[in-house]
Amino acid sequence: MTLEGKQLIGQQAVLSNGNAIHAVDPATGETLEPGYKAGSRAEVEHACELAWIAFDAYRETGLEVRACFLETIAEEIESIGDDLIVRAMAESGLPRGRLEGERGRTCGQLRLFAQVVRNGEWLDVRLDPALPERQPMPRVDLRQRHIALGPVAVFGASNFPLAFSVAGGDTASALAAGCPVIVKAHAAHPGTSELVGRAIQRAVAKSELPEGVFSLLYGSGRELGQALVRDPRIKAVGFTGSRSGGTALMQTAQERPEPIPVYAEMSSINPVFLLPEALKARGKELGNAFVGSLNMGAGQFCTNPGLVIAVKGEALDAFVAAASEAVKDSAAQTMLTPGIHDAYMQGVDSLLQSSTAREVARGATGESQNACQTGLFLTSAKDFMSDETLQAEVFGATSLVVECTDLDEVKHVAESLEGQLTATLQMDEDDLGAARMLLPVLERRAGRVMANGWPTGVEVCHTMVHGGPYPATSDSRTTSVGSAAIYRFLRPVCYQDLPQGLLPEALRDGNPAGVNRLVDGHRET
Amino acid sequence: MTLEGKQLIGQQAVLSNGNAIHAVDPATGETLEPGYKAGSRAEVEHACELAWIAFDAYRETGLEVRACFLETIAEEIESIGDDLIVRAMAESGLPRGRLEGERGRTCGQLRLFAQVVRNGEWLDVRLDPALPERQPMPRVDLRQRHIALGPVAVFGASNFPLAFSVAGGDTASALAAGCPVIVKAHAAHPGTSELVGRAIQRAVAKSELPEGVFSLLYGSGRELGQALVRDPRIKAVGFTGSRSGGTALMQTAQERPEPIPVYAEMSSINPVFLLPEALKARGKELGNAFVGSLNMGAGQFCTNPGLVIAVKGEALDAFVAAASEAVKDSAAQTMLTPGIHDAYMQGVDSLLQSSTAREVARGATGESQNACQTGLFLTSAKDFMSDETLQAEVFGATSLVVECTDLDEVKHVAESLEGQLTATLQMDEDDLGAARMLLPVLERRAGRVMANGWPTGVEVCHTMVHGGPYPATSDSRTTSVGSAAIYRFLRPVCYQDLPQGLLPEALRDGNPAGVNRLVDGHRET
Known part of the structure; x- marks a missing residue:
């Protein structure tokens, strides 16, 4: 052609x-x-x-x-x-x-x-x-x-x-x-x-x-x-x-x-919450899987996991260590356009120069002029909540880990987030209490809440919500x-006392279009 | 109390x-x-x-x-x-x-x-x-x-x-x-x-x-x-x-x-279209009924009929004559506030001073200081379409009749209208062709389209649309x-792989909340 x-x-x-x-x-x-x-x-x-x-x-x-x-x-x-x-x-x-x-x-x-x-x-x-016949008015x-x-x-x-x-x-x-x-x-x-x-x-x-x-x-x-x-x-x-x-x-x-x-x-940075029991049981495994999601499409997915939130300690250290290794092993991937690559470099530079975040690991640099070098950074919850630039989306394969002192602080970080497309819980059975505490916050902040998965990968089906509060979307x-x-792309129109010959087919007596209809508030069967 | x-x-x-x-x-x-x-x-x-x-x-x-x-x-x-x-x-x-x-x-x-x-x-x-088990991806x-x-x-x-x-x-x-x-x-x-x-x-x-x-x-x-x-x-x-x-x-x-x-x-002026056969058969009756709707609540309904559109001729003259008599017989009603009364007087004054509309009839003046004197004005389609001030809502019991040369011009007037809450067709069986020509225009312009009724009177039910394109509403x-x-006041949230204990009741297996659910695109029965 x-x-x-x-x-x-x-x-x-x-x-x-x-x-x-x-x-x-x-x-x-x-x-x-x-x-x-x-x-x-x-x-x-x-x-x-x-x-x-x-x-x-x-x-x-x-x-x-x-x-x-x-x-x-x-x-x-x-x-x-x-x-x-x-x-x-x-x-x-x-x-x-x-x-x-x-x-x-x-x-x-x-x-x-x-x-x-x-x-x-x-x-x-x-x-x-x-x-x-209705009284007082028909x-x-x-x-x-x-x-x-x-x-x-x-x-x-x-x-x-x-x-x-x-x-x-x-x-x-x-x-x-x-x-x-x-x-x-x-x-x-x-x-x-x-x-x-x-x-x-x-x-x-x-x-x-x-x-x-x-x-x-x-x-x-x-x-x-x-x-x-x-x-x-x-x-x-x-x-x-x-x-x-x-x-x-x-x-x-x-x-x-x-x-x-x-x-x-x-714009969405798709927070991932690592709950304590899951983190303790499988921190290393989570670190590897996380970087797999981070690198998908050179991080150029709307649902790329740009933020990881957890309580600090040995279990989180194990996650960060495993993720760091995976980041270092990440090959550079070509980004979509020179403009996107430039913006990515600026975003990474701003993290590198930040006084509140520190670099944990970087991936391989690439041959191609628009290669995306994977990056992992770390900050404290206090710094994250006081420096709103850390919430800015870096479009590409870079993510930020936020260390919290306890679950209360995890919740505070969740409350401080802007609107998101997704929010992810990594949780085990014993994390149910913590998950219940976070769920109302995450529902308010995101269009899709998931457990034990990664946000990249958006199923096209009847239940999918690829949306969420501003700035994830405008609506x-x-x-x-x-x-x-x-x-x-639709709006409702009401038709009052129109003759059958003027009514759209789907509204006519006898339901000639055979569509699902609500009659007097009840589903027609 | x-x-x-x-x-x-x-x-x-x-x-x-x-x-x-x-x-x-x-x-x-x-x-x-x-x-x-x-x-x-x-x-x-x-x-x-x-x-x-x-x-x-x-x-x-x-x-x-x-x-x-x-x-x-x-x-x-x-x-x-x-x-x-x-x-x-x-x-x-x-x-x-x-x-x-x-x-x-x-x-x-x-x-x-x-x-x-x-x-x-x-x-x-x-x-x-x-x-x-789904391939290539579960x-x-x-x-x-x-x-x-x-x-x-x-x-x-x-x-x-x-x-x-x-x-x-x-x-x-x-x-x-x-x-x-x-x-x-x-x-x-x-x-x-x-x-x-x-x-x-x-x-x-x-x-x-x-x-x-x-x-x-x-x-x-x-x-x-x-x-x-x-x-x-x-x-x-x-x-x-x-x-x-x-x-x-x-x-x-x-x-x-x-x-x-x-x-x-x-803001809505709720156009009423008098189609030729209906107008011929019952112009006088329509004129009386129209003024009944116009005067409801001293014209202070969002759905007040502020505009009447028809082809000029003897039949329309009969409608206007009957409406004029009814307007002259209209008692003054107290308006809601001095502010609304002031705005009404300004709106009527602007019609009185307009070079494109002429007064046809006025109702009785009232004793109360905030009385609404009913009013009826008339203009030509050409003037109406060239003078956008004639589309401004006069909140109160005043309406404007627009005379058209033929049905094509009626359609042009309909196309020139801003968004409306309602649009009304007065029609007989032989008006079906004209109604079919107008319906697509009215659907695009209004939230509710009705035949042979009057727009005042808004039923609270499952089908009602009290809405419409801007400026009738903002959405x-x-x-x-x-x-x-x-x-x-609602937004959708998607839950992915959440354990049963974390899911909201309405989403749990077995449908404990007993609500209507769409499963895999089909209604659960």
Whole structure:
């Protein structure tokens, strides 16, 4: 497949006039062709106009049509074959196995959303039948369903060039909800984006949907993205990236004449609590497993364990010793982009120069110019709680161990944390009391609480919460991974006394759409 | 019952030092005793501290305990007896029948939320059981439930001194979700607020709940309310009132170090579309019924029909003639406060001086100094679409008829509207085609679409959507009336591989809480 370096607007491929965006192979520093000339407001305008035209028709497609569309996208992505993996490897520095797995996850989540769409529970259909005889006032006939919010702007993420990019979780859930999607491609992987964008274009055509259901734009800096979020036809935003990028989008969205929701997944250091009995029984084993999680994807996972909290003593020393050995044995891995590598180096430097944290171990340095050297640092609970810079996310394979004097101080540290995607308990049976004490704190602070696992590895399923209080995300009421992500792009509408011929199918008498319905507060059977 | 004019903080009644807030009887201009000395940051601090202390215990109360608490509040409100109605009449100028009905609605919605809490569906429990044999990777055990967001700040509304004030819809739904509530009393009805606040205090004590579950604060101007929304322990805000008040709270909430959701129900003119066949068949009847809805509560309902849209011609003339007669026959009603009356007079003046709208009819002037004189104005679609001031809400019994040249122009007017709480179709069988053309536009613009009714009258039930796109509300994904309002104050948490002894009851094996659960994407039966 030949890459053309064009904006994909509806069914067209359009050459823009801006400066060319080039991917860089982070392993070699080589510039990759073609250049993608940056779009401007004209392309935003065009894509938004098409999306708006498509919206009313697309949101009322039958459940089966929409589900098949999602499945067709998955098929079209698979049909690209190895070209996709090869290009994604070159643009991200990620190894083949990881990207093949990520492609499977991407197609898997499109198929999961197809199931969700077919099931129809997301419509949240409710009926309160008329009660003409009720005293003192009759009740009218009231019915409710959820409808799509409108066209959605999705910002591709650097760290998942497939699963959280052009056809990633945000796109899949927004399309499932009935929202047209305009993706701003991440500048780090424009070619991967084009390949996937073309696959969605083909799926739109094969499914005979209005072309505006999908567009893919390229722009440099923040200009094009900001213009997209400002466009009045855009009704929601999905974003995965930095805290500064996410908060900038939140502000733009709030300053619009009509503010809109922004679902930004931003910053999380994913605390791991080593409870005393578990630490005593298996400190060394935990140290090794911890570094395995820390090094996954060169630490560039949103759920990377950036913080370890425990009571100081021999057992923690054993953990730190084992972790230090594992860190020293860690090979350097290429990071996703030169920019991410620079930010990582700055984060590590700030720890190195901190008067409150000390270096415990460093991994191997790498040959590649963007190699991530694994790092482990240590601080005291007092210093951690008094120096808020120690809570800043260092995006990459570096973590900080916080030594506490006792369990009370562990709880204080937990209470001092910002919002997180995850919180982990390493615990044995005799730690149950300590775990019970911490659980309410962790529930308040994180979207996912786990025992005896590691936070990296996010299952795409019905129960997953990849979310959490700010700054982990901009909206703790939602998840960006898993089937519940569809609810981000929906709003309820109530229909009062509408004639059957005007009612949407799912609300009609006799339930012709066959969806789960709540009737008078009870599940229809 | 003697009113004391104090802040109710937890179980205490505290006298503050600020300037005294006095209610005014809007019918007579008489100042009502006692004065309520305004609180300051100290009272906000105290109430937030108690709410925070109460939060973890309150959010984990059993479903039955919490349901009984809501029912006890209803009983305690009823036990106040006629004192509550008499004081509310004096403070609001509303007639006895209306306030007795509103008390019934207030207690009814507390009891509805008790049912909702018992049912447990709001927990949205989901289970994805472990799949240890799955290839290529086993699946861990994942469970999800919803938990309360945290303490909620509620701003009492002027126009529903019972049903949307101290123990109104926002308070009931937040308490149902497991959130402690701090109410800022509306300055228009401080005595009514004290009576209801004392009832909630008694219910907290009888239910043996932590005292911080509820506090009631009085403050003048915006200072106390802003301090409340800025407090880091407050995690969500419920507000019903003006667009300027709501947007100010939205901005404050966004500027916090941790932004929080604001549910502000603000501004809506509730368009009514008279479709041609209905207008032809029953223009006169519609004109009379319309003015009946317009005059309800002196036009001080959020769902007041402030806009009528139809194709011009004889049939519309007949409607306008009938409506004009009914307007002329309308007695003046006392408005809620001198401030609301002033704003109404300004809104009417702006229509009187407009070059694009003309007066069609005015009702009787009143004896009382805050009387609302009903008004009907008329404009053309072209003028309406070119003069955005004509879309501004005039809070009170004044409405604007928009004459269109044809159905296409009706649709253009619909497309030009801001977000609305409701949109109404007056239609006969032969209007189905026109209704089908308009429905997609109205769904995008409003939270509730109705046929052949009037927007005033909001049923408290499972299907109700009292919401809609901005500026009708700050968050179109939610409703502030009806049982779905509980979802505003919840967020999902995922539990991974937690031992049974650590899991919340609703998530444990065997479903000991007996709640509806989604297992592997299917409803458990």
